[in-house]
Amino acid sequence: MQRHATPKKPTNLSLDAGLLQEARSFGVNLSQAAEAGVRQAVAAARSASWQRENADALASSNDWADRQGLPLARYRQF
Structure with a gap:
């Protein structure tokens, strides 16, 4: 997936030493992988x-569908 060029900010990361060594041995671009x-x-x-913010609405919608059925269920072909 290609993204538009955006400004980059240098950042310090602490990584597992073994993982870092293996990534380097395979030529993994650490900045790209981290991003x-x-x-x-x-x-x-x-x-x-x-999902947390909309939990009540989702529960209400599911409850309605459980009680009423799906509105277009009679048109389903499966």
């Missing part, structure tokens, strides 16, 4: 936050 991992962690945190 990808942080991006994935942020996406997971954002998703979990949304």
Whole structure:
């Protein structure tokens, strides 16, 4: 996935020494790998936050569907 160029900020990280050595032995770009991992962690945190914030609405919607059935269920072909 290609992202638009954004300003980078130098950051210090503490990594497992063995993992760091192995990554270097394979030529892993540490900055790119760290950014990808942080991006994935942020996406997971954002998703979990949304689910917590909307838990009541989701429960209400699920409860309604459990009681009423799905509105277009009669058109399902499976």
